[in-house]
Amino acid sequence: MIADNISVNSLAKELETSRTAICRILDPENTSITLNIIEKVAKYLGKRIILSFA
Numbered sequence: 001m002i003a004d005n006i007s008v009n010s011l012a013k014e015l016e017t018s019r020t021a022i023c024r025i026l027d028p029e030n031t032s033i034t035l036n037i038i039e040k041v042a043k044y045l046g047k048r049i050i051l052s053f054a
Helices: 008-014 019-026 035-045
Strands: none
Touching: 008 019, 008 035
């Protein structure tokens, strides 16, 4: 987000959620994030998600 100059506030606005919710998403200790939320954030940031089970 830093490299792309994206703020927490702009991400919250784009995903139609609160700044607090974005802070929870960005918290590495938070284990309650769903794949759906990860997908929305990745799409907004122009990233892909690759999930693999070995």
